[in-house]
Amino acid sequence: MAGKTLYDKLWEAHVVRDNGDGTALLYIDRQLVHEVTSPQAFAGLRLANRPVWRVAANLAVVDHNVPTTDRDKGIADPVSAIQIDTLDQNCRDYGIVQFGLHDRRQGIVHVIGPEQGATQPGMTVVCGDSHTSTHGAFGALAFGIGTSEVEHALATQTVVQARSKRMLIRVDGQVGPGVTAKDIMLAIIGHIGTAGGTGYAIEYGGEAIRALSMAGRMTICNMSIEAGARCGMVAVDDTTIEYFRDRPFSPKGELWDQAVGYWRTLVSDDDAVFDRVVTLNAADIKPQVSWGTSPEMVLPVDASVPNPKDEADETRRAGMERALEYMGLTPGTPIRDIKLDKIFIGSCTNSRIEDLRAAAAVVRGKRVAENIQEAMVVPGSGLVKWQAEQEGLDEVFKAAGFEWRDAGCSMCLGMNPDKLSPGERCASTSNRNFEGRQGQGGRTHLVSPEMAAAAAVAGHFVDIRELEQ
Amino acid sequence: MEPLTQVTGLVAPLDRSNVDTDAIIPKQFLKSIERTGFGPNLFDEWRYLDAGEPGQDCTNRPLNPDFVLNQPRYQGARILLARENFGCGSSREHAPWALAGYGFRVLIAPSFADIFYNNCSKNGLLPVVLPADVVQQLFEATWENEGYSLTVDLPAQQVITPDGEQYAFEIDPHRKHMLVEGLDEIGLTLEHADEIKAYEARQRQRTPWLFTDLEPS
Numbered sequence A: 001m002a003g004k005t006l007y008d009k010l011w012e013a014h015v016v017r018d019n020g021d022g023t024a025l026l027y028i029d030r031q032l033v034h035e036v037t038s039p040q041a042f043a044g045l046r047l048a049n050r051p052v053w054r055v056a057a058n059l060a061v062v063d064h065n066v067p068t069t070d071r072d073k074g075i076a077d078p079v080s081a082i083q084i085d086t087l088d089q090n091c092r093d094y095g096i097v098q099f100g101l102h103d104r105r106q107g108i109v110h111v112i113g114p115e116q117g118a119t120q121p122g123m124t125v126v127c128g129d130s131h132t133s134t135h136g137a138f139g140a141l142a143f144g145i146g147t148s149e150v151e152h153a154l155a156t157q158t159v160v161q162a163r164s165k166r167m168l169i170r171v172d173g174q175v176g177p178g179v180t181a182k183d184i185m186l187a188i189i190g191h192i193g194t195a196g197g198t199g200y201a202i203e204y205g206g207e208a209i210r211a212l213s214m215a216g217r218m219t220i221c222n223m224s225i226e227a228g229a230r231c232g233m234v235a236v237d238d239t240t241i242e243y244f245r246d247r248p249f250s251p252k253g254e255l256w257d258q259a260v261g262y263w264r265t266l267v268s269d270d271d272a273v274f275d276r277v278v279t280l281n282a283a284d285i286k287p288q289v290s291w292g293t294s295p296e297m298v299l300p301v302d303a304s305v306p307n308p309k310d311e312a313d314e315t316r317r318a319g320m321e322r323a324l325e326y327m328g329l330t331p332g333t334p335i336r337d338i339k340l341d342k343i344f345i346g347s348c349t350n351s352r353i354e355d356l357r358a359a360a361a362v363v364r365g366k367r368v369a370e371n372i373q374e375a376m377v378v379p380g381s382g383l384v385k386w387q388a389e390q391e392g393l394d395e396v397f398k399a400a401g402f403e404w405r406d407a408g409c410s411m412c413l414g415m416n417p418d419k420l421s422p423g424e425r426c427a428s429t430s431n432r433n434f435e436g437r438q439g440q441g442g443r444t445h446l447v448s449p450e451m452a453a454a455a456a457v458a459g460h461f462v463d464i465r466e467l468e469q
Numbered sequence B: 001m002e003p004l005t006q007v008t009g010l011v012a013p014l015d016r017s018n019v020d021t022d023a024i025i026p027k028q029f030l031k032s033i034e035r036t037g038f039g040p041n042l043f044d045e046w047r048y049l050d051a052g053e054p055g056q057d058c059t060n061r062p063l064n065p066d067f068v069l070n071q072p073r074y075q076g077a078r079i080l081l082a083r084e085n086f087g088c089g090s091s092r093e094h095a096p097w098a099l100a101g102y103g104f105r106v107l108i109a110p111s112f113a114d115i116f117y118n119n120c121s122k123n124g125l126l127p128v129v130l131p132a133d134v135v136q137q138l139f140e141a142t143w144e145n146e147g148y149s150l151t152v153d154l155p156a157q158q159v160i161t162p163d164g165e166q167y168a169f170e171i172d173p174h175r176k177h178m179l180v181e182g183l184d185e186i187g188l189t190l191e192h193a194d195e196i197k198a199y200e201a202r203q204r205q206r207t208p209w210l211f212t213d214l215e216p217s
C-alpha cells in the first residue's frame, strides 16, 4: 500500500463520520472568528436557539474593518462600528475569547492565531476567510469557509467536506539573493494559474520551502487560495516546532512533549502518492511584480508589460486587454518604468516582524520619492508593532516618510478609511490585485516587502537585486 | 431554505473569466450584519456609474448601459451564464446572497472556485458545471436569441435547451439532497451529535492538548 500524504493524515485524523455520499463530517479543532463574516452566523444560532458546541475552541478578533489611526477617538464610520460592536456583543453573549480593538494582541486573524500559539500543527483550523490557508504552514489542515459553515462549525464543531485531490508543489534548489517567499509564491501562481489548484489541497515542499522561516512559509500557504486551492500546507520540521516554544496557547509541560511527538509524524510518507506534482527550480525565480487584475498576471521585474496580441486564446486575450485598460498600462513598457502613487506594506501575506525588518533594511537612511503621495506600514498585530518599535523599525520608516499605523487589514481590502482613489497606482505586499480591491478604480501591483520598500524610495519599480549588489 | 428542483428561466450571459467575489459584491457592502438586501449591489462597480455606498437607495443611481445585466433583454434573468473560475477570491458568502437576492437561482460555468461553489448550495443557489464548449454554445445561443431561456432539472441533473437538447451535469449527492429538499444542514449534522461526542472522547485521549481551552487572559 502506498504511503500517506500529510493531507491524508490530517484528514483521516479528523473524520467524525463518513456520510457515504462523497462527504464526511470533519471535526474542527480551532475556529477563528472575525467581524465581517460572523454576524449572520451568530444571528442564525440565535434564531434556531442553538448553543455554541465548544466555546473554548473559538478565538475572535476584529481586523477587517478597524481604523489604523486614532483608535482612541473611536470608529468614525457608524456602519463599521455596528459590525465591531456586534462581534463584541456576540463574544460576550457566548463567552468566546476575543481580542478587541484596544487589546495589544489585536491584529489580522491569520497573524494573531499562530502568534498566540492558538493554531498548531495537526489541527483543523477554519475561519470565515479564504486566507485561512495561511495556518497550513504549520502542518495543519486549514481552510476558509463561508458564513453558513461558520454557523455550522459554531453549532456542531464540524464542517461537511468532500475530500480534495492532492497536489505537491516542489521548489528545488535555492533562491538567489533578493528573492523572497512572496516571489516564490507569485511565480507558482503565474505558473499554475489562479484556478490551477481548484479542487486540490496543496503541499509545498522542496529545499527552497524547507529553507524558509515560518513567516515565509505562512506567506506561501497564505496565497494558496490565489492559486485556487482552499488549503496549502508545509510538513512539520524543527523550524515548525521551535516556533511554538513558549507561545501563550502552546501546550505546556508533559503535553508539550506529547504534542511534539505527534507533530513529528505530520509529514508526507516517502512513498506517498499525489494526484499532481508540479516542480519549480528556485534558481530560476526572480523578484516578481503583478501587472494585471488577477494574481496569475505576474512577471519578473526585468520583464515588460505583455502584449495581448501574443495570446492565442480569445477569452484570455480579452481578459488581458481589459486588465491593461483597467491598469492603465501599455504593452511593451518595462515593469521598471511603472511609476507609483502609493505604497502599502501590510496584510496577512506580509505584515509579520520578518517582513517589516526586511522592508526597513531597504529604506534605512533613505527617503520616499517625491511622486509617492502616501506610503504606509501596517503591522499584522499589536505585538508585531510593539516588537518593531523595540527594534526601532518605526523610526526607520517614519524618517523615510512612511506612515506607521495600528494593526489590521487596512488597505489590503479598504473596508476601513485606508483605500486607493480611482486611477491611483499602488505597490502592495497584499495578495489580491482584483479590480477595485484596494478601492474603486485603484490599481494594485503585488510585490514582496523588499520590492515595495525599494519602489517607495525610487518612485517606480526597481530590481531589488541591483540594490543589493 | 427554499427547495430547488426545476428552474426554467431567462439566461443572462456574463462573458468574463475569473470573476471574483470582490466584483460580485464589493467590500463596502460587507459591513451589513444581515443576510439579505445585497441584490441591488450585485456587481455594483460594473453595474452603476457612480460609487456605491451601503444603505443607499439604488433605484435612482446612474446605470452603466454597457453592463450586460442592465440591458432590457436580460431583465428578470434567473440563470447566469459565466466563464471559468467564477467566484474566485474572498470566501464572502455575501456573493451568493447578492446573486440570490438579485433573483438568480442557477449559475452555469465551465468551473467555479471551491469556496464559492460550496457557499452557493447553502443558499438555494445551484452552480452547474458544464464543459467549456457547451458553455460556449449556450453563450452564442443566448446572444443570438432574445428571450433565450433554459430549464435546469436538478433531480434529473440535466440542462435542457428550448429545442430539447439535454446536457447532463454532475453534482455530489449530498449537495443535491440538501438543495432538492431545502434542508437545514446544521439540523442534519446534529442528528449525529453522539458520534461527534464519541469522537471528542477518543481524541481527548490521543491528543489531549487539542482540548486545552482557550482561556481569557
Ligand code: SF4
Binding pocket: A063, A064, A108, A109, A110, A129, A131, A347, A348, A349, A408, A409, A412, A413, A430, A431
Ligand atoms: S489582510 Fe487582507 S487578505 Fe488578509 S484577512 Fe485581511 S482582508 Fe483578508
